[in-house]
């Protein structure tokens with residue numbers, strides 16, 4: 001089944017012939033007094049609506065197991081709960097700010113250590129110690145859109161009995177399926193493309209490993225950061241149009257890259273594969289498209305604030321993946337928790353802008369960027 005079909009046809013045959021699943025809001029379920037058993041008992045452990053969403057999340061990734069959480073960070077925290085005292089996690093320095101905060105401020109108290117590296121692509125056998133338990137990957141990286149070779153990281157990590165955890169928020173299973181490339185765990189902020197309408201916080205984890213699935217089930221019931229039934233239903237509805245939305249968003253993003261590249265008002269444009277021929281080939285070998293997030297810097301002399309104020313459509317806001325275009329300044333908004341030196345090493349200048357391209361008409365977006373560039377002069 002193609003993912004476009006899986007997004008709408010995975011769930012079928014509801015009561016009364018309904019073509020949309022019912023929403024079960026119950027926090028508790030009646031049990032059989034004789035056996036004290038039942039299909040469901042209490043919402044935190046499992047409930048029919050979240051269960052349906054989890055079936056769809058697994059289907060999209062071609063995974064055995066799917067888990068829904070109350071946010072992307074709850075999903076990441078649950079996935080990282082596989083770490084035990086003494087374990088080490090390796091992450092890219094440019095990792096999502098919330099993940100950085102969790103690893104920096106929460107993991108040490110659990111007796112876990114972390115190592116941030118500038119370039120996961122430069123990882124070698126020498127970087128692994130017996131304590132290395134997880135390698136955390138984001139490809140493309142945010143907001144530089146640099147590419148990491150997933151197959152190589154998987155091969156390296158598995159040789160050292162470490163797990164590979166991929167944050168696939170930027171690509172979604174429509175464009176990239178890390179589990180199929182050997183990754184052990186995939187997390188996503190479903191707040192972004194999966195939900196797609198900037199009106200819902202949610203997170204997803206998928207895996208093919210039964211032991212890891214048991215750890216995630218424990219995280220759901222023991223830590224309780226699960227997604228509520230009403231939000232599970234809304235996310236199910238959002239997922240139905242994910243492939244369609246992303247197709248349009250990517251189409252728009254490609255047109256914007258074309259227009260900005262070589263534009264006299266633009267100093268540089270970054271998108272997956274823009275950094276080198278080799279990265280472009282690598283990305284093409286592990287993903288189906290370049291997605292709909294790009295970063296750029298205005299040419300010297302142009303006024304960034306005037307540019308942002310003149311923009312009519314992309315709202316100046318963090319987040320990404322929604323139907324409406326958004327623009328932000330990573331150095332002060334999404335990556336402000338990094339030290340200036342770390343930002344410089346990661347290539348995140350103070351002038352860099354990140355654009356999440358929406359589903360608006362291409363001509364309106366292109367015209368808007370053009371007039372804002374003129375206003376910035």
Ligand SMILES: *Cc1c(COP(=O)(O)O)cnc(C)c1O
Nearest residue numbers: 071072073096167169189191202
């Ligand atoms: C937004 C985001 C998260 C965190 O997700 P929330 O839903 O905001 O908790 C994690 N990773 C990436 C790449 C993100 O963009």
